[in-house]
Amino acid sequence: MIEPSTSSTNGLEEPATVIAGLVAEFRTPDALKAAATKVRDAGYRLWDAHSPFPIHGMERAMGIRPTILPWLVFCAGLTGAAAALLLQWWTNTIDYPFLVSGKPFFSLPANIPIIFELMVLLSAFAAFGGVLVLNLLPEYRHPAFSVKRFARVTSDGFFISIAASDPKFDLSATRALLESAGAVAVDVCYAPAEAPRLPGVLKWGLVVAALLALIPPLWIARQRQIPSDVPRLHIIQDMDFQPRYQAQGVGRFFADRRATRPPVPHSMAVGGRQLDAHFYQGQIDGQWATTFPIPVDRETMERGRERYNIYCAPCHGLAGEGDGMTHQRAVARREPGWVQPRSLHVSNVREQPVGRLFHTITHGLNTMSGYAAQIPVADRWAIVLYVRALQRSQNAVLDDVPTALRPALLQEPTKP
Amino acid sequence: MTSQPSVELAPQQITLEGISPRILAGLRIVGAAALVIGCALGVAWPDGIPLFFRAYLTSFCYVLGMVLGSLLLVLLLHVSRAGWGVVVRRLAEVLAGHVPLMVILFLPIVLPLLWGSSSLYEWADRHAVEHDELLRHKAPYLNPVFFTIRAAGYFLVWWLVARFFLETSAEQDSTGDPRLTNRMERASGPAILLLGLTVTFASFDWLMSLDARWTSTIYGVYYYSGAFVGAVALWILLAMGLQASGRLKEVITVEHYHDLGKLLFAAVVFWAYIAFSQYLLIWYANIPEETTWYRDRQTGAWLYVSLALVVGHLVLPFFGLLSREAKRNKAILGFWAAWLLVFHWIDVSWLAMPGLKREGSPWGPIDLCLTVSLVCFYLASVLRRAVERPLVPLRDPRLAESLAFENF
Numbered sequence: 170m171i172e173p174s175t176s177s178t179n180g181l182e183e184p185a186t187v188i189a190g191l192v193a194e195f196r197t198p199d200a201l202k203a204a205a206t207k208v209r210d211a212g213y214r215l216w217d218a219h220s221p222f223p224i225h226g227m228e229r230a231m232g233i234r235p236t237i238l239p240w241l242v243f244c245a246g247l248t249g250a251a252a253a254l255l256l257q258w259w260t261n262t263i264d265y266p267f268l269v270s271g272k273p274f275f276s277l278p279a280n281i282p283i284i285f286e287l288m289v290l291l292s293a294f295a296a297f298g299g300v301l302v303l304n305l306l307p308e309y310r311h312p313a314f315s316v317k318r319f320a321r322v323t324s325d326g327f328f329i330s331i332a333a334s335d336p337k338f339d340l341s342a343t344r345a346l347l348e349s350a351g352a353v354a355v356d357v358c359y360a361p362a363e364a365p366r367l368p369g370v371l372k373w374g375l376v377v378a379a380l381l382a383l384i385p386p387l388w389i390a391r392q393r394q395i396p397s398d399v400p401r402l403h404i405i406q407d408m409d410f411q412p413r414y415q416a417q418g419v420g421r422f423f424a425d426r427r428a429t430r431p432p433v434p435h436s437m438a439v440g441g442r443q444l445d446a447h448f449y450q451g452q453i454d455g456q457w458a459t460t461f462p463i464p465v466d467r468e469t470m471e472r473g474r475e476r477y478n479i480y481c482a483p484c485h486g487l488a489g490e491g492d493g494m495t496h497q498r499a500v501a502r503r504e505p506g507w508v509q510p511r512s513l514h515v516s517n518v519r520e521q522p523v524g525r526l527f528h529t530i531t532h533g534l535n536t537m538s539g540y541a542a543q544i545p546v547a548d549r550w551a552i553v554l555y556v557r558a559l560q561r562s563q564n565a566v567l568d569d570v571p572t573a574l575r576p577a578l579l580q581e582p583t584k585p
Numbered sequence: 586m587t588s589q590p591s592v593e594l595a596p597q598q599i600t601l602e603g604i605s606p607r608i609l610a611g612l613r614i615v616g617a618a619a620l621v622i623g624c625a626l627g628v629a630w631p632d633g634i635p636l637f638f639r640a641y642l643t644s645f646c647y648v649l650g651m652v653l654g655s656l657l658l659v660l661l662l663h664v665s666r667a668g669w670g671v672v673v674r675r676l677a678e679v680l681a682g683h684v685p686l687m688v689i690l691f692l693p694i695v696l697p698l699l700w701g702s703s704s705l706y707e708w709a710d711r712h713a714v715e716h717d718e719l720l721r722h723k724a725p726y727l728n729p730v731f732f733t734i735r736a737a738g739y740f741l742v743w744w745l746v747a748r749f750f751l752e753t754s755a756e757q758d759s760t761g762d763p764r765l766t767n768r769m770e771r772a773s774g775p776a777i778l779l780l781g782l783t784v785t786f787a788s789f790d791w792l793m794s795l796d797a798r799w800t801s802t803i804y805g806v807y808y809y810s811g812a813f814v815g816a817v818a819l820w821i822l823l824a825m826g827l828q829a830s831g832r833l834k835e836v837i838t839v840e841h842y843h844d845l846g847k848l849l850f851a852a853v854v855f856w857a858y859i860a861f862s863q864y865l866l867i868w869y870a871n872i873p874e875e876t877t878w879y880r881d882r883q884t885g886a887w888l889y890v891s892l893a894l895v896v897g898h899l900v901l902p903f904f905g906l907l908s909r910e911a912k913r914n915k916a917i918l919g920f921w922a923a924w925l926l927v928f929h930w931i932d933v934s935w936l937a938m939p940g941l942k943r944e945g946s947p948w949g950p951i952d953l954c955l956t957v958s959l960v961c962f963y964l965a966s967v968l969r970r971a972v973e974r975p976l977v978p979l980r981d982p983r984l985a986e987s988l989a990f991e992n993f
Contacts, residue, residue, distance in 0.1 A: 225991045239909065270871060278868050281861060 189312030189360035190216075190332040191343055192319055193352035198224045201327040204350035205230040208329060211346055215335035219313070219328040238299045245295030246288045253287035254280060312360040319358075330358070449546060451524030451531075458524030463550045473555030476548045480540060481556075489513035489559040508536055513556055514563045526553045594977065598832055601971045609965055616961030623954035630951065635941055638705040639795075640952045641693055643937045644959040646792060647815070647930050649687055650808070651963065653743065653784055654816025655680035657809075658848075659750050660780065663773035669844050671987035672836050675754070675978050676823050679971045680816065682751045684744040686966045690959060694791070695736060698729045708797040719798050727794055735790060739783045746776045754978055761980035784809050792936050799878045803863045808936065810856040814898075815929035817849045818922040823967075825919050827976065836977055836988065839913050843992050846912025849922065853906065856932075857899040881939040886947045890935055898928045930956065 195201045198220060205218050209232040218231055261267070262274040272279065301307065313319045313330045322328055329352075331343055340357070347355045392402050403409060414420050414428035423430070443449035448462040463469060478487065486492040491512035499507040511518065518526075530549045533539035540549070561569065570578055597603070627637025658677040662670045694705065703710035707720070708727040714720040720727070750769060757765040785805025793804045801807075821842070827833050867875045882891050902921050911917045938947060978984065 243907075270869070272869075278861075278865055281865070 185362040186359040187362050188333050188340070189315070189358050190330055190335075190338070191340070191347060191355055192313045192316045192328055192330045192358050193347035193350070193355045194318060195327040195329070195351060196353055198327060200351050201329065202227060202230045204329055204347070204352065207346065207350040208331065211337065213331055213335050213337050213343075215332040215338075217330050219319075219322045219326075219330065221323055221325060221327075236303060238296065238303060241299045242292050242295045246292040249287040249289070249291030250284045252291075253284040257283060312358045315358045315360070316356040318354065318356070447524075448550075451527035453524070456524075457522035457528070459522045461523060461550060461554060463547055463554075465554060469551045469554055470558060472548065473551035473553070473558075476544060477552050477555045477559075480544055481552065484510040484537070485513060486510075488563070489556065510537070514560055519560050519564065523553050523557065526556060594836065594979070598834060598836065599975045599977050599979070601827075601832070601968070601976060604968065604972060609968055612961045612965040612968070616958045616965065619954045619958035619961065623951055623958060626951045626954065630949075633951065635704045636949075637951055637955075638694070638697070639937055639941050640955045641959075642705065642791065642795075643930075643934045643952065644955040645687075645690055645694065646788075646808070646937065647933045647956065648690070648959045648963045650812025650815050650929070650933065651819055652681055652683050652687055653780065653809070654812040654814075655820065656743070656747055656750075657777070657780060657813060658816055658820065660746075660773045660777050663750070663769045664777060666770060668983045668986040669841065669990040671981045671983045672833075672977055673820065673824055673841055673845065674981075675974070675976055676827070677816075677820055678751050678754055679967055679976075680819060680823065682747050682970055683963065683966045684740060684747050686962065687743075688740050690962070691736065691740070695733055699733060701729075706794055706797070708794060717798075723797060727797060732790060735786065739787045742779050742783045746780060750776070754981075755974055757981060758975060758979055763982040766982055781805075781809070784812075795937060796878055796881075796940050798874065801863055801867070801875075801878070803859060807856075807859050807863055808933075810852065810859045811929055811932045814849070814852040814856050814925055817845065817852050818925040818929070821845050821849065821918060821922040822926070825915060825922075833976060838990075839915070840990050840992050841987075842915060842918055843909070843912045844990075846906060846918045849918075849925065850903075850906040850912070853899060853902050853925065857903075860894075860899075881943070882935065885944055887935070887939045887943075890931060890947050894928065894932060894935060898925070898932060902928075 193204070195204055201218055201220060202224060205227065208216055209230065218227060220227075257280045258275055266274050268274070269279075311330075312332075313322075313328065318326065319328060320326075329347065329350075331338060331347070337343075344355050389402060389404060416429055418428040419426055420428035445462070446452050447458050447460075451458050453460075481489075482493055484491075484493045484495045486496070489512065491510040493510065496507075496510055513519075521529075527549055529537070530544065530552060531539055531541045544552070567575065567578075623637065623640070627633040627640075630636060655677045659674060659681055661667075662674050662677070697704065698706065698709055701709075703713070706727075707713055708723065709729055714724055725731075749772065753765050753769050756762075788805045788808035792808060793799070793801065824833070824837050824842075824845070828837060864879070867879060881887065902925055905911060905917070905921050911921075934948065934952065938952075981987075
């Protein structure tokens with residue numbers, strides 16, 4: 170089937186060509202559809218119909234089977250979903266277990282957005298790539314373009330092309346079939362005898378460029394692996410280097426060239442100036458205060474009880490016996506080295522001045538930590554007042570009971 | 586003026602005029618009977634009054650979703666200048682034009698509220714509001730009078746939008762003026778905005794305020810996306826029902842069903858997307874004031890209802906409707922449309938019921954009676970309207986395009 174190449178007319182050797190197939194033109198979309206039906210029924214397989222726009226029913230006329238593209242997309246989507254699930258499961262449970270807000274390491278709801286995104290991404294890739302591949306694209310030059318009139322396929326031409334490589338192709342018989350199918354013109358189209366090659370310079374140039382492009386990443390990888398006494402090359406900065414002044418250093422912005430700014434005159438520290446030693450330190454002239462700097466009344470007492478039950482009772486117990494929930498739990502669990510919280514009713518605590526109790530709440534004692542950060546000053550005093558009341562309640566004498574109630578108390582039968 | 590496409594459709598194909606008045610009367614009788622039985626059960630049942638009102642609200646919101654979802658479908662066909670959907674647009678219009686009916690059906694919700702009843706909404710209980718700081722803060726918004734004013738506003742907007750699009754479409758039937766199509770297309774964009782806003786706030790008011798201490802900004806979209814599923818499903822079933830009765834035989838083809846199936850599939854996926862968006866944030870943050878709502882829906886029988894929604898409202902219809910062949914097969918598409926109508930009802934009930942009914946079976950005969958009742962009233966109204974006009978917008982400039990529509 171090799172046609173003799175056209176002889177050289179201007180001294181240049183034209184490349185040898187072969188017959189690539191036949192291209193037939195039709196007047197209307199309907200004629201094209203009818204002709205496609207005939208070509209289909211004649212049993213050709215390597216052929217195509219070309220038109221400027223999609224024609225309804227063409228796929229039936231050409232006998233094209235339903236595409237497998239949906240299945241490709243479906244499988245790619247499932248792959249994406251499975252890959253995302255696997256990635257998150259492995260990284261979160263196996264490779265680097267990291268507790269996030271008390272959730273299980275593997276918690277499906279958190280993984281669903283990634284699963285969804287990767288599923289959509291791979292589906293889109295499969296759809297895009299699948300369309301290209303299934304349509305045999307990219308194709309740089311279709312042999313039909315060697316027929317001049319074929320250029321009209323993008324405006325108003327309707328064509329059928331049959332490839333010479335089709336097993337049923339026979340130049341005269343196929344031409345006769347196309348003419349009988351209503352073609353207005355049937356042309357032979359040609360393709361180069363040999364597939365066109367890349368120029369040697371371009372080929373080797375690409376190879377060299379690819380090799381050169383490998384050098385920077387390899388060098389960076391090496392630099393990151395070998396021991397070195399100079400700082401590593403930071404490709405990804407991660408905000409490791411930030412312009413900033415060192416404390417007490419030299420700055421250029423202010424006239425005094427100090428980087429650290431002195432406090433503005435008359436500014437006051439957070440919490441204010443604690444001039445009242447009685448109120449803030451529980452001391453009067455260097456001695457523990459024995460009086461309260463806040464009003465001692467029922468309101469303060471109620472406040473103190475509430476605060477005590479919140480902050481102190483967990484360890485010291487509601488009655489101050491040193492048997493709070495923490496202690497009971499530690500005993501139940503046989504915690505080694507557990508020290509029972511102090512009872513507030515032992516004599517050396519009872520004898521302490523109120524200023525000293527205030528100081529203990531503020532700064533802590535032994536294993537008890539200070540509560541200055543949690544409890545405001547006035548509330549600490551209220552707690553001290555309530556502690557005093559607790560101590561009194563556990564160590565009361567008859568004189569403490571109002572005289573009106575004493576007879577009832579004395580008549581109470583005492584248990585043996 | 587452009588020349589009209591010559592479309593010849595047999596008159597008996599495109600009207601519902603021959604329909605027996607018995608069907609209409611039957612629907613109304615069944616609806617009224619079911620309503621009476623529902624009321625009787627509500628009175629007789631132990632603690633039945635709050636149950637009755639919740640069940641009524643469920644049924645009301647279910648039917649309302651059909652009306653507003655269909656109205657959104659009409660607007661979407663206009664805003665996207667859809668050529669394919671002209672032959673089925675009138676069916677969506679027929680399903681959409683029932684705002685006055687919804688106003689009447691809303692009365693059993695709003696009248697007791699104005700009367701001072703707090704059977705439905707806790708925020709209407711003055712005593713509860715006084716003792717709850719959060720409710721007290723919300724009282725300027727959540728109070729019976731403002732609630733009623735807002736509801737009137739929503740209904741007014743819906744009535745105006747529905748009226749404009751339905752009347753203009755009917756006007757084109759007689760004048761054939763293609764400029765009417767342009768006018769509807771121009772108006773459809775702003776109308777969608779209006780509809781989206783009003784439905785969002787209506788669902789806040791009527792459904793979300795059942796749990797007055799709980800809020801979710803995505804709630805309105807959730808309700809509307811579910812309603813959209815229901816509306817598309819009903820749309821498909823209406824088209825199939827009319828074809829089964831011998832109408833629209835040559836008009837609606839497998840190509841149209843294919844597109845309706847795509848819409849149904851998209852609606853299902855969108856609903857799931859919104860539902861999961863709401864769940865994920867609340868699950869992740871795990872803040873008690875937010876999780877209570879899901880806790881109600883994860884205790885007792887409601888846990889199984891929630892799981893059933895995941896499977897029946899997403900997983901099964903997703904794979905069932907995924908294939909092109911399924912969407913082009915009337916039996917399969919019709920099955921999934923009916924299936925989703927049921928699951929949309931479960932979805933609405935899942936929104937309304939759990940806070941009240943924590944134990945035992947999620948639903949009872951009251952729910953069934955009221956749903957049957959309101960759906961019957963709605964269908965009677967749909968049929969009455971369907972008789973008035975041709976079932977196809979006969980002189981729409983894109984009718985010929987729609988009749989010849991093909992998918993690739």
